[in-house]
Amino acid sequence: xxxxxxxxxxxxxxxxxxRLAAVAAPAQATPAAMQEAVRKVIGTAQVRKGRVxxxxxxxxxxxxxxxxxxxxxxxxxxxxxxxxxxxxxxRNPLPNILSAYFGPRSGRARxxxxxxxxxxxxxxxxxxxxxxxxxxxxxxxxxxxxxxxxEALI
Amino acid sequence: xxRAVVSVPATAKRGEVIEIKTLVQHVMETGFRRTQLGELIPxxxxxxxxxTYNGEEIFRADFHPAxxxxxxxxxxTVATASGTFEFKWAxxxxxxxxxxxxxxxx
Numbered sequence: 001x002x003x004x005x006x007x008x009x010x011x012x013x014x015x016x017x018x019r020l021a022a023v024a025a026p027a028q029a030t031p032a033a034m035q036e037a038v039r040k041v042i043g044t045a046q047v048r049k050g051r052v053x054x055x056x057x058x059x060x061x062x063x064x065x066x067x068x069x070x071x072x073x074x075x076x077x078x079x080x081x082x083x084x085x086x087x088x089x090x091r092n093p094l095p096n097i098l099s100a101y102f103g104p105r106s107g108r109a110r111x112x113x114x115x116x117x118x119x120x121x122x123x124x125x126x127x128x129x130x131x132x133x134x135x136x137x138x139x140x141x142x143x144x145x146x147x148x149x150x151e152a153l154i
Numbered sequence: 155x156x157r158a159v160v161s162v163p164a165t166a167k168r169g170e171v172i173e174i175k176t177l178v179q180h181v182m183e184t185g186f187r188r189t190q191l192g193e194l195i196p197x198x199x200x201x202x203x204x205x206t207y208n209g210e211e212i213f214r215a216d217f218h219p220a221x222x223x224x225x226x227x228x229x230x231t232v233a234t235a236s237g238t239f240e241f242k243w244a245x246x247x248x249x250x251x252x253x254x255x256x257x258x259x260x
Contacts (some may be wrong), residue, residue: 065222089220093186097220105212105232107171112228114185116220122203147220
């Protein structure tokens, strides 16, 4: 005979299992998929933390339009400038969000746009400097209404 | 024809870092959404954005489906000489929009 307590514990476990399965569905990228996407863009280079400032709200109501800006500390001279900036989200079906390319004439390595996020997770920005080094910053973002995967009303 | 709006300062001092804002009309359909009948809606996004200043490329960006509808792009450049900025967006289904803006550098 199953007691009420045991029944509830089992039900909770099952529900947890279902949630895990939903997260692992191929439509949503996992952190491993993000790592792969990052490697595809930057190769095997080592990425260090710092010099990049990723600005994204920590809590988001609507994942369809999130103000995101990234700034990189750099003098932006012909000898030392930011070549490229890549932004990824670990929970998006396609982790890549944006790649921006700068030059010494950019003056300031800063870019601002609006992005979509599918689920709560980490967003990472990686900057490639002209000397070949890579720097990054990441932010954890809580999303209550997901983008990308919702059913279209058509 | 999709509309594009760009914001470039009309005048600037030589050597000054100016901020440019661009907005273009586009649905940016992700290719991950389904209709209520379960059919996948094909991807239809802007792929690339290029900005040139007197013919020289100063900024370029690759967009992915995670860029919101009606993409907004804010970036900077150094005002070097009076002239024209050309903005070009290109994407799926032959999407192509160009816009230009003039600047006077003192």
